[in-house]
Amino acid sequence: MSVERQGSTPDRDQTDQGYRFAALREALREGETLSVKLDGQDLLLCQYRERVYAFENRCPHQGRAMDGALIRRGQLVCPHHGARFDLETGAPSGPLARCALKAFEVRLIASDVLVDSQPKGVTDSVP
Numbered sequence: 276m277s278v279e280r281q282g283s284t285p286d287r288d289q290t291d292q293g294y295r296f297a298a299l300r301e302a303l304r305e306g307e308t309l310s311v312k313l314d315g316q317d318l319l320l321c322q323y324r325e326r327v328y329a330f331e332n333r334c335p336h337q338g339r340a341m342d343g344a345l346i347r348r349g350q351l352v353c354p355h356h357g358a359r360f361d362l363e364t365g366a367p368s369g370p371l372a373r374c375a376l377k378a379f380e381v382r383l384i385a386s387d388v389l390v391d392s393q394p395k396g397v398t399d400s401v402p
């Protein structure tokens with residue numbers, strides 16, 4: 276399933292600390308993925324065991340979108356050649372992908388899924 280936000284509701288576009296509205300929770304299904312576009316960025320939302328994860332929707336193996344990826348035993352499985360990535364970290368397992376998926380923090384507030392604008396491990400501040 277794919278969702279691209281066309282219009283915008285100001286109170287859902289931005290929240291404190293850089294989190295952006297990505298989808299309504301009801302749009303997600305257990306064990307499935309949902310592709311969304313936020314500020315021109317393609318993301319893949321995944322729901323597994325009632326937790327929601329967000330990754331850049333671009334497989335490090337060949338750079339293809341991972342729409343339709345499967346979730347198996349806590350891993351996201353690319354639909355193209357089967358590369359596997361840990362849902363908690365985005366780390367690859369197996370020989371196909373050597374780089375991790377870019378992972379984003381997710382917050383669930385009421386019925387909304389909010390995604391950080393920066394990937395995990397990246398901050399705006401300069402030391």
Ligand code: FES
Nearest residue numbers: 334336353356358
């Ligand atoms: S493009 Fe994802 S495994 Fe090849």
